[in-house]
Amino acid sequence: MMRDLAIRLRSLFRRGAVEAEMDDELRFHLERQTDKYVAAGLPREEAARRARIELGGLEQVREQYRDARGVRFLESLLQDAGFGLRLLRKPPGFTMVALLTLGLGVGANTAIFTLVRTTLFRSLPVRASNRLVVIWVNNLEQGWSRIGPAGQDYLDWKQQSTSFEDLLLFEHGSGTVTGNGEPEQVAGLRVTTNFGTFLGVTPVLGRTFTLDEANGRHNYAVLAYRYWQRRFASDPSVVGRGLTLNGDAYTIIGVLPPELNALWAVDVVVPFDNDWLKRVDSDLGVFGRLKRGVKLDQASSEMNVIAKRIAGERPSRRGFGTVLVPLETVRVEFIRPALLLLLGAVAFVLLIACANVANLMLARADARRREIAVRTALGAGRTRLLRQYLTESVLLGLLGGATGIVLALWCTYLFARFVPAQIPVPNAADQVILPVVRLDAASLMFAVLISLLATIMFGTVPAFVSLRCRVNDALKESGRGTLSGPRGNRVRSALVIVESALAFVLVIGAGLMIQSFSNLVGANPGFHSDRLLTMRIKLPDDAKNSPYKEPRQRAAAFQAFLSHVEAVLGIEAAAFAEIVPLSQDDMDMGYFVIKEAPRLAPGEHFSADYRDVTPQYFRTLGIPLLRGRAFTDHDSMENPRVVIIDEALAQRYFPNQDPIGMHLQIPEAGRPDREIVGVAGAVHDVSIQQEPRPTIYFPYLQSPDQTMSLVVRTGLPPESVLPAIKNAIWAVDPNQPIFNVRSMDEILSGVTSAHRVALLALSAFALLALMLAAIGIYGVTSYVVTQRTQEIGIRRALGAHPSDVMQLVVGQGLRLVLAGVAAGLAASFALTRLMSALLFGVRSTDPKTFAAAAAVLSVVALAACFVPACRATRLDPMVALRHE
Amino acid sequence: MTPRIELPQGTLDLLILKTLALEPQHGWAISERVQQISSDVLRLQQGSLYPALHRLERRGWVKARWGTSENNRRAKYYELTAAGRKQLEAEESAWRKLAAAVAQILETA
Known part of the structure; x- marks a missing residue:
């Protein structure tokens, strides 16, 4: 052997x-x-x-x-390939166009495939990640679709549910680390002590928490990899060292692996103890790991039964249910529709490319008709010829694939540059961290696979069409008649119709996206977004010797910051707010009842978003005050409690009434009534697509918070005033961390980023499709002109006007395109529905967009037909008649 | 001159192996030898000798090496391998059985 x-x-x-x-x-x-x-x-x-x-x-x-x-087969294959290569080199125009067309198709597909694979089908770096679900509570009456549960919910679920192997509770937070260089704000995560076993995480150094560490307070900290790298320079002896977090001494017990950053982008992880668990309030995160074989809906229905039981025991949970969503779905659900849309669109581009190359191959087969006929006459077998054809196609396909891979590399470079690494998730106070998109072995395999698939599509049709041609006819026929007669023409026309239809669908898709995006960008968010700079400031009030323990001290600090910032040159207005609109920072919401309205049943109440703001907030953001007055510096602890409500709350709870002078009550013990002194315009807080939610504004001085966002409207470019603003704050307290500095433009572009990515890519694909379709139409029209040269000559000789000839040629091309438009129209009605999740302010069957797309395609088709048509009109009848 | 007969299908390999059993030979000598021994009765298609040798080489029954011929020229010598020897025995006995059976049928029938 x-x-x-x-x-x-x-x-x-x-x-x-x-x-x-x-x-x-x-x-x-x-x-x-x-x-x-x-x-x-x-x-x-x-x-x-x-x-x-x-x-x-x-x-x-x-x-x-x-x-x-015994190597005969391979040898003749090499011969075919060699022959094919020589043939491809011969008409460089053909080869260039075919390779570029294929390359664009394969390249775009490979790039999108890689993006989709690394984003959607990436498994998380934790144990049994496909069985992990996120558990939220919801309250449909209040319009809350997903909110984080409280510690007691977690304890109840853990005790009562049987669907899960284990449940993990976590809470995002931030803290100030001192004693290790300058004070620093870190992102923290507090977790139940089953953290390590639940996720199956192996620490890089040391250990994670043990289950019995939940009994009693242990100040242990596990560092995230990135924080260990950044602050401890990857020191291998970090375990056992101390860390001062919010003034408390912690002991570092381990370092997490870097992959975990994809799940939680935090710096430090600390444990919950059991007593604490009972106390912690809402907006925590809970992951559950389903038992093997338990289906999601089984677990959901069990959890809903439990939710009903809990509602019976705890009145505050009345009306609440639970929502279970697989973790892997949650993390990408926001961008998923956009990516799937792109995947579909890019497949269309490949199909169009294939149709085009098939057309090119047909045209070339025509030119080679004599050669094939002679070879057949000399005894070349049909299979041998077919093999020759297919070898050539495969060669073309593989070269096209190689071109595609190069283009895909370039595309992933573009992704890296233009697609944001993080995409904010509305409603979740969280971000999807997009992985780095890189071409890998799977991408290359995919590229080769679709190249071969394309080869089959564009290679077999012309091969069979041209082999059907009869040898005798081909040899007898004068030089340039038709190869394949009506059959070849039918195939050609069908290809152009298909191409036009596919291009039409893509143009409609892009049109809808463009319109949707311009609606999104043009939509009024409820405030003026230009020239706004925002940053977060957290007073380290939980540190042991903090000067900010008292609310009064906190209020004074923020007032001092504000007066210093307002004095900075170029600042038009400045304010502090608990949360900046659209920033996706933590939500704050709560209950209220209206003192003057009929009493609600006990335990029942309305809910709204809460915002603590300083007096200049409305002026700084340009939020209109519809009635009443803004807050002033007199709305302080010493004076009566007041609130401002927004338009959404006014319309919903005070229809046809003047809310000014009425009172809101916050249903918690010891909170006094609050008089409504103003009504402000509604603001899109979560996302531009979502309706504004009812909001209550509280004067900052009456409920001083610990973390606030500074919002500044500047007359100068925001970056240029930033150092002066920082210095102004540091003039008050040189140890005050300032973080999350963003301009409102950045925040807005983050909010619209999924749409922008979809828009850009889809437009690029539509443009590509149009170009390819134009090439296809051009090719077929000029082929027809060549074929009908004699006929045109006769017509001209018999007195036909050039415009008649023009009509003849253009009409022929347009008929094909219109047939394509008709087919594409039908397909679009079905397909654009799938993208309605991405559309804002435009229906998926918007007639205007459909008409515009048809017009665009027709114009492009006209232009493509025009060149060969012109050539036809310029034909000299005498030359044409003699033309063979 | 006795009329020559064509070599029956499949016997060429056997004859080559048998010829090589005596000593290593080059191609021309093999064809000469076959004709001599068969007293020129068998007509060996010389052209088919070389592809056959190549086949045998691929099967590992003979191995080839370049040597110098009796007239001092470079020639390709073939020699039987151990596997070739086994194959020769097998083919020989098969052939004898076949020949005996055919002879018996011809005599008695």
């Missing part, structure tokens, strides 16, 4: 040497035979002739010899 293989390989790769040896051997034989006859008395020439005859024809023997080597 091995020997056989060795000989075959040698024949294949050392072909020259093997051939030379064969010739040597045969020559030796002939010499000896000739010598024998010469010795017997024959003249040398006669002797040589007899020797050759006896051997049986040198060339035949050599062929038999070659057959015996």
Whole structure:
């Protein structure tokens, strides 16, 4: 066996040497035979002739010899490929267009495939990630679709549910680390002590928490990899060292692996203890790991039964249910529709590319009709010719694929530059961290696979069409008639119709996206977003010797910051607010009842978003005050409690009434009534697409918070005033961390980023599709013109006007395109529905967009037909008549 | 001159192996030897000898090396391998059985 293989390989790769040896051997034989006859008395020439005859024809023997080597098939394949390569080199125009077309198709597909694979189908770096679900509570009456549960919910679920192997509770937070260089604000995560076992995480260093560490307060901290790198320079002896977090001494017990950053982008992880768990209020995160074999809806219905039981025991949970969503879905659900849309769109581009190349191949097969006919007449077998065709197609396909891979590399570079690494998730106070998109082995496999698939699509049709042609007809026919007669033309026309239809669908998709995006950008968010700069400031009030323990101290600090910032040159207005609109920072919401309205049943109340703001907030953001007054510095602790409500709350709870002068009550013990002193315009707080939610504004001085966002409207470019603003704050307290500095433009572009990515990519694909379709239409029209040259000549000779000829040619092309538009219209009605999740302010079947897309495609088609049509009108009738 | 007969299908390999059993030979000598021994009764198609040799080489029954011929020329010598020897025995006995059976049928029928 091995020997056989060795000989075959040698024949294949050392072909020259093997051939030379064969010739040597045969020559030796002939010499000896000739010598024998010469010795017997024959003249040398006669002797040589007899020797050759006896051997049986040198060339035949050599062929038999070659057959015996067992590499015949491969050899002829190499021959075909060599021939194919020479053919491809010959008309460089054809090859360039075909390769570029294929390359664009394959490249775009590979790039999008890679993006989708790394984003949607990436498994999380934790144990059994496909069985992890996120559990929220919801309250449909209040319009809350997903809110984080409280510690007691977690304890109840853990005790009562049977669907889960384990549940993990966590809370995002932030803290100030001191004593290790300058004070720093870190992102923290507080978790139940089953953290390590739940996720199956192996720490890089040290350990995570143990289950029994939940009994009693343990100040243990596990560092995230990035924080360990950044602040401890990846010091391997960090375990056992101390960390001062919010003034408390913690002991570092371990370092997490870097992959976990994809799940939680935090710096430090600390544990909950059991007592704490009972106390923590809403807006925590809970993950559950389903038992093997338990379906999501089984778990959901069990959890809803539990929710009803809990509602019976705890009145504050009345009306609440639970929502379970697989973790892997949650993390991408926001961007998923956009990516799937792109995946579909890019497949269309490939189909169009295939149709185009098929058309090109048909045209070329036509040019080679004579060659094929001659080869058939000389005895080339049909299978041999088919093989030749397919070898050429595969060659073209693979070269196209290679071009595609290069283009895909470039595309991923573009992704890296233009697609944001993080996409904010509305309603979740969270972000999707997009992975770095890189071409990997799977991408390359995919590229090769679709290249071959494309080859089958564009290669077989022309091969069969041209093989059907009869040898005799082809040889008899004068030079340039039709190869394949009506059949070839039908195939060609069908290809153009399909191409136009596909391009039409893409143009409609892009049109809808453009309109939707301009609606999104043009929509009024309820405030003026230009020239706004925002940053977060958190007073380190939980540190032991903090000067900010008292609300009054906090209020004073923020007032001092504000007066210093307002004095900075170029600042038009400045304010503090608990949360900046659209920033996706933590939500704050709560209950209220209206003192003047009929009493609600006990335990029942309304809910609204809460906002603590300083007096200048409305002026700074340009939120209109519809009635009443803004807050002033007199709305402080010493004076009566007041609130401002927004338009959404006013319309919903005070229809046809003047809310000014009425009172809101916050249903918690010891909170006084609050008089409504103003009504402000509604603001899109969560996302531009969502209706504004009822909001209550509280004067900052009456409920001083710990973390606030500074919002500044500047007359100068925001970046240029930033240092002065920081210095103004540091003039008050040099140890005050300032973080999350963003301009409102950045925040807005984050909010619209999924749409922008979809818009850009879809528009690019639509443009590509239009270009390819135009090439296709152009190709077929000019082919038809060449084919009908004689006919056109006759028409002209009989008195047809050039405009008649123009009409004839353009009409023929337009008919195909219109057929394509009709087919595309039907497809679009079905397909654009799938993208309605991405559309804002425009229906998926918007007639205006459909009409515009049809117009665009027709214009492009007209332009594509126009060039060959012009050539047809300029034909000299005499030349045309003689044309063969 | 006795009329020559064509070599029956499949016997060429056997004859080559048998010829090589005596000593290593080059191609021309093999064809001469076959004709001599068969008293020129068998007509060996010389052209088919070389592809056959190559086949045998690929199967590992013979191995080839370049050597110098009796008239001092470079020639390709073939020699039987151990596997070739086994194959020769097998083919020989098969052939004898076949020949005996055919002869018996011809005599008695």
